[in-house]
Amino acid sequence: MPAHKLTDAEIKDSLTALAGWTVKDGKLYREYQFPDFPLAIGFITTAALGIEKMDHHPEWFNVYNKVRVYLTTHDSGGITQKDVDLAHLLEKIALKLT
């Protein structure tokens, strides 16, 4: 059974604990800026371990020191708690690298 698609009110509520995150094209979105390219890649690599464990994958884009992340749950047709949980995981890692 697909995860529950969050309502707009539930998304808004989740975003209060996720500074820097917004909704873009129906997905949770944040752009991270790291000191340099190796730290941006370090973020991706470190996060990948937790992502694989969660079995819930981001769409993410890197150029130089920037990483743009888009989170959605395809099976549910929108943003779910899995995306919120993944956003929190990314925040925790990014905090150490920025």
Place this chain on the structure above:
Amino acid sequence: MPAHKLTDAEIKDSLTALAGWTVKDGKLYREYQFPDFPLAIGFITTAALGIEKMDHHPEWFNVYNKVRVYLTTHDSGGITQKDVDLAHLLEKIALKLT
């Protein structure tokens, strides 16, 4: 001095040795598909070491087992030999991981 921006003929010539690569939005473009997410991240991580050494960075996007790569040289306003060289580096690594 910025690197020489390749002419259309030079780009066409370079692409003959780069199977799977095309020009998209004025950039060298290829989509790689790996067996799974860890191998896609392995590709990014392994390539990052060579990228940092070249000091020429790709724009790349990952979702699950796919990595889409866009190469251009901003200082030169187009595709240069640096992009061709980076494409060859990526090919060499991807070959081992796919």
